[in-house]
Amino acid sequence: MADDMISAVAAKVEQLISMYESERSRCAALQGEADEYRSQIAQYKEKQATLEQRIKTLEEKLNSLQLAGAFTASPGDSAGAKRRLNAVIKEIDNCIAMLDI
Numbered sequence: 001m002a003d004d005m006i007s008a009v010a011a012k013v014e015q016l017i018s019m020y021e022s023e024r025s026r027c028a029a030l031q032g033e034a035d036e037y038r039s040q041i042a043q044y045k046e047k048q049a050t051l052e053q054r055i056k057t058l059e060e061k062l063n064s065l066q067l068a069g070a071f072t073a074s075p076g077d078s079a080g081a082k083r084r085l086n087a088v089i090k091e092i093d094n095c096i097a098m099l100d101i
Helices: 002-071 075-100
Strands: none
């Protein structure tokens, strides 16, 4: 009877150790996945920063080209040139008004 109890306890301890090892390896695998995801996140953030900088540069170029277009209008597009020039003047006036505050 005592041998049966010892055998039962030993079997349960072995089962517990097996479960522990299984969970430990699962935890290690999950940690590896988490590390990979962190690396991917860092790459995506770097790419996002690069793209945001590129967008800013392109917006600046667009504004410069629009401003240049306001001053170099074709003779048939004098009304459009006047509107663009008025928009630029209005934006300059707004900037000056902000500086006066």
